[in-house]
């Protein structure tokens with residue numbers, strides 16, 4: 646482990662006035678959330694890329710909802726870990742802080758974070774395929790097929806699927822934070838799904854000091870100023886300086 650790297654990052658964090666964080670499934674791994682890629686990333690022989698698409702939902706909504714029910718069941722029992730709570734503590738020290746997450750698990754909010762940009766939506770929200778209404782829905786399991794209480798049409802998860810565009814206001818909020826931050830932490834993401842995969846480079850290009858925390862190298866590793874190899878729940882509290 647590279648302790649010099651951690652000291653450097655801590656010093657940079659002390660000086661930073663504006664901090665952004667980009668997280669992926671790895672930040673929730675130690676809460677028990679399965680990651681999408683790698684071992685354990687399969688469900689009934691389907692890959693996330695085959696289920697999280699508008700085409701899969703059009704073909705077989707019950708299959709896709711079955712997968713989301715499995716994920717809802719898993720997530721309903723889980724709690725934020727020390728990476729989530731350390732990021733909330735960091736937010737409390739800074740006037741300008743933005744947490745950009747690809748995760749739909751809502752664990753950052755449970756961990757106390759407030760200024761959150763959810764790039765890919767939230768698993769506890771549903772959207773009507775007829776009238777477009779978005780509702781919170783915490784049913785576990787959700788009745789299949791779920792229907793809209795306003796218009797009766799089929800409900801879908803309020804999640805951005807492969808092949809779908811992110812919401813304009815969400816993308817704008819993320820890029821505004823990336824462009825004005827002095828320091829970006831990129832935690833637990835494989836860096837292969839766009840547009841998040843380009844965000845480390847965008848912040849770097851705008852002058853930020855960029856730090857990656859991951860258990861292994863990713864395409865972002867060649868872009869960042871500092872790579873901290875290790876588990877998020879262990880490394881993020883060390884970097885942020887909580888639990889000392």
Ligand code: OAD
Nearest residue numbers: 669670671674680681682747805833834835859860876877
């Ligand atoms: P991935 O599953 O692709 O990658 C998880 C990353 O976390 C990998 O780089 C792992 O090495 C790393 N990792 C695993 N355990 C870790 C730990 N304990 N500490 C630190 N790092 C760890 O997840 P994402 O990059 O989030 O999209 O995937 C991006 C998107 O693809 C997801 O948001 C999802 C998926 O399809 C949607 O749901 C729309």
Ligand code: ZN
Nearest residue numbers: 773776793796
């Ligand atoms: Zn409706």
